[in-house]
Amino acid sequence: MAKQAMLLQGNQACAFGALAAGVRFFAGYPITPSTEIAEILAQELPKVNGRFIQMEDEIASMGAVLGASLANVKAITATSGPGFSLKQELIGYASMAQIPSVIINVQRVGPSTGMATSPAQGDVMQARWGTHGDHTIIALSPASVLECYTLMIDAVNMAEKYRTPVIFLMDEVIGHMREDVRLPEDEELTIVNRKVITNSDQLPYKSEADGVAPMSIFGEGHYFHVTGLSHDETGFPQNGGDVVKANIDWLNEKIDRNLDDIIRYEAIDCQDADYIIIAYGGTSRSALQAKILLEKQNIRCGFLCLKTIWPFPYEAVKTICQHAKMVVFPEMNCGQLVGEVRKILPDKVVPFNRYDGQLMLPEEIAAVVENAVKEGK
Amino acid sequence: MKQLRLTGSGGQGIITMAIILAEGAVQAGYHAVQTQAYGPEARGGASKAEVIISKEDIAYPKVRQPNIVLAMNQEGCDKYSGGLRKDDLLIVDETFVKILPNTEAKIIALPITTCAREKLGKELFSNIIALGVLGKAMQLLDKETLEKAVLARVPKGTEEKNSQAFAIGWDLL
């Protein structure tokens, strides 16, 4: 069952998804094209005993989110490229101190101010490597308004479950378009809450069997220390090489060991396909239409839509695409995520890129396949 | 599938019109996608909003081949009425659109803003009048469904006037 059909904007659905996931804190700074998310949460959060604050800058918003999360409240922020750049240091802090948080980035054209109201997917590698130091990250990318809702719930759940910052990588196409959705009923949703420490004898940074440590919550009388410095299981600074390495290994492993739970994708007609188009976010819409156009010409074309882009689903992409003659990867950038496919399918993958602030046309993507068919590739 | 392109100057309520249309379509059981152009695409006084209404899922969200173009000003008409074919429709507000393009499509020219001014005392209602015209012309949604969508969107206290505006538009055609 699902709720009645309604028309929603991507940014709206994203805000509603956050509320459904149990988010009760938002701090942000106005920036196009993400502002609707802040506006809706400013309106809705106080009605459910949540807190909204418009901070003085992007960095402050990220700081406030982490401060709130330490008090055991699900906390998120939303921004776009320029703000995402400014938030990077504290995203690293969240990673190091293992503070659950979701950072929504509704991508626009960059670098710098770029084009505020035009879509791009230029922050894909920044989502992965934007903050300094070795760390891992989860980044999810919705391809529809419905996914802005459902995948947002997944993003909050993963942040809580793995005690990690999660990047919700949208783009202006998905953020600003409106389409009909039937949201799932609340009872159908799975909501995950972080594990918390219940007595002061537990170590706040000691991994349990599932690879995650229960979180020390402020205000419970445990008197734990939280720092961005390299630290040991007690949470206090430690410079010993073994401890530093073990900590970095842990940050990576808690994600890498749970790929089955984290990786999401949708494969349509890929099994016997001669050609496969891989896409994520807004370009998925052009890619799916391109697949439909090719089908009409009796070209066997599959479509692989990636929802989890980090950690990159190497295994899934390899398994699904290895029999195809050619894999086309359209992106609204100069070719970013395609590099990951090149690592596993170097001879098959062909990038298709547009970075002029326009969503690419389905015909443009289809033409890449049509030409290959003509040339007998 | 119906692909609609609405254009006019900023402040004419083009986007609101598109949202109402899409909401009406959803209420009537269709799939609908609504988008708009910002930035350079919309520069120079011609904003654009698009709606696709379909019984099937809609993949690509932008209009590729419009069936109906509604132009509320001259610049929008000049810029966005291209590509219309024989059985398509171009609706213009003749209050502002004085020069009609060469097109195979059927043209409907109506004094939409003049009507708003004369019958309701405010140009503000011209988009809802236009919506009435468009709603009837597209022959997809019934009057009641669309009127309900109008009333759900407009500011509280303005329902009666907007209802009137919608009826005026519906009867203008």
Place this chain on the structure above:
Amino acid sequence: MRDELKPYFRENRLPHIWCPGCGHGIIMGALARAMAKMDIDKKNTAVISGIGCSSRATGYLDFDTLHTAHGRALAFATGYKMVKPESKVIVLTGDGDCTAIGGNHLIHVARRNIDLTTIVFNNNIYGMTGGQYSPLTPNGSKATTSPYGNLERNFDLVQLAKGAGATFIARSTVYHVNQLTDLIIKGINHKGFSLIEVVTQCPTNYGRKNKMGSPAQMMLWQKEHAVTKAQADKMTAEELKDKFIVGLLHQEEAPEYTEQYAKMVANLMGGDDK
């Protein structure tokens, strides 16, 4: 350590990392004494710091402690206090942390009047990085990055906080440790944003470069250059030239932001029930 102070320290984390003669330990001691005197509810208190020498204090205090990133203590504290308006939040920060990289947060937290007690360890220098000038390094002073004397004008932190709307502003020194303890108690009890600037000495990176003598001589300098408001009122501009005023310098009542927000929430939620 005196028994009554033991509950406030993590003794296993001591000794601290501060240099011999550094004033920071005196400030941390004053804070602990203030907490002991007011019998602070430990469970309901969080101590939050930024980065730098001052901000290492959170590691030694036995509370829920948060050692954030450079300049961001007030931003983290704002988020925390929004969610826990009933808790006492104490922010420990330095002159560079608070007024340079964190300057934007300072003025806005003061403007919003969020109930945080902020203690600024002002040693006029970036100590941890080895002695670079900060916005509170006096004009003319030497630092590793102002080898020919600081050309920049320094902030008057009290005036800055006042201009930004802080509702409790005090200044003291590590020499005036009893006054400092008393001001910290008043600051914690104040409902709203309180800022306490503490003049402290960095013999290693500031004193030596500016020929201020031993740590004891630097503290005597504090004694000789600090004047009360009452004294200052009787002094000429010429006499006041190299002096600074200590004591409670400004206090006013104003709506506190997180409390206002909680009230708005209560109204909205009450409204839903009706």
